[in-house]
Amino acid sequence: MKPDYYKVLGLAKDASTADIKKAYRKLALKYHPDKNDGNPSAEAKFKETAEAYQVLSDPEKRSQYDRWGHNAPGSMGGGFSAQSHDDFFREMSSMFGDLFGGGFGRNQQRQVRKGPDLNIKLVLEFEEAAFGTRTGKNVQIKRPSICSACGGSGSEPNVPLTTCGTCGGQGRVIVQHGMMQITQTCPHCSGTGKIITKPCKTCNGRRVVEKIDTVSIDIPAGIHSGQRLRVQGAGGLSPDGGNPGDLYVTIHVLPHASFRREGTDVYSDIDISYSKLVLGSSVEVETLHGPVKINVPPRTRSGSKMRLRGKGVPVLNSPDTGDHYAVLNVAMPPVVSVEVKALLSELEGYMQDIK
Ligand SMILES: [Zn+2]
Ligand SMILES: [Zn+2]
Structure with a gap:
């Protein structure tokens, strides 16, 4: 029933x-x-x-x-x-053509290819990685770009194009899709409705050529070695007029002359005299955020770490910042002169006395 x-x-x-x-x-x-x-x-x-x-x-x-x-x-x-099914489908196409062409068009997207994704390695100075680059870092990359000889038309200049025979110049064709007929971008002319008769000599009608371009890449503060950034749309241009590919940037951070980075914390070695460690002193420590004075309390052991809160590397995508640790090491006198020898011998005698 x-x-x-x-x-x-x-x-x-x-x-x-x-x-x-x-x-x-x-x-x-x-x-x-x-x-x-x-x-x-x-x-x-x-x-x-x-x-x-x-x-x-x-x-x-x-x-x-x-x-x-x-x-x-x-x-x-x-x-x-x-x-007749043909009549019915023709009517459905007129009702739904646009909708299915745009919203349902899984097949359509396959025909217009996305441009190629590109991978590059980007070397950053220690500070660049720590603080990022607010104005963007300019990088030269080789990528498929618009052919300037033909302006991206793919045709030799001044040679007229002919109308595409597959779609009759409409740029769209009706195809059977399951039960329905739907309109799609013409695969023959990629939706342009025109066919190139004489391809551009520079790009061979591909519309794009490999070119060296300058790309500005925003480096977020706190990035570290091995991380990969994706710059949407900065990859190669699509020869079909589809979306450009993406650019993937693998970060390599150069070592610093005096700072070591561990996550968001920074370590530096501070040479300090034995007498200052024993008697206590005030020492200036160089950090990423400029010099900071620290108080070394009396009887501080060699190898002690002094923590400077918030003087490390900014945490990626966060308002927080890591810490700086100054590692205190006993400085050796540059020359062991007669005077130094005498003083230290006297001290050594005293140290043995109190054992
Ligand atoms: Zn066509
Ligand atoms: Zn060209």
Whole structure:
């Protein structure tokens, strides 16, 4: 037993033609095979709504259906699906063409290729990685770019193009897609509607050529060696007019002469005299954020780490900053002179006395 066509579309018997069209459009989109991953119950619903729409959208068939129900005379065994499928699909295309071309166009996107993704290695100074580059770092890269000889048309200048025979210059073709016919970008002319008769000599009609370009890359503060940045759209240009590829930048940070970085913390070695360690002193420590004075308390052991809060590397994508650790080491006198020897011998004698 076939379901009631009005119930299928969720309409009352007195629904207007506009209501029928609106209700069908909504349901067809809901149950479209593209949206349901080939779910068989959705496909059955899709066919059911299509059949209901075929009948109710045709005034003559509708009045027959209203009078006789599914047993209308001349409807071959109670079916109304006698309308030629070609006619039906043509009508559906006119109703949905744009929508499926844009929203459902999985196939369409395959034809217009994205430009190639590119990978580069970027070497940064220690400070550049720590603080980032607010104005962007200019990098020279070789990438597919618009051919300047033909301005990206792919054709020899002053040689006219011919109209594409596949789409008749429309740039779009209608193809069978599952149950539906949908419009797609013409694969022959890539949607331009024109065919190049004499390809540009510089790019061989590819519209793009490999060129050295300068790209400005924003370096976020706190980046570290081995991290990869993605610069959207900074890769190669698509020869089909699709989106450009992306640029992937692998970061390599150069070592610093006096700083070592561990995550967001920075370490530096400070040579300090034995007497200052024993007696206590004030020492100036160089940090990424400038010199900082620290107090070394009396009897500080060699190898002690003095923590300078917030003087390290900014934390990536965060307002926080790591710390600086000054590692205190005993400085050796440059020369062990007679005087130094005498003083230290005296001290050594004293140290033994107090054992
Ligand atoms: Zn074409
Ligand atoms: Zn060219």
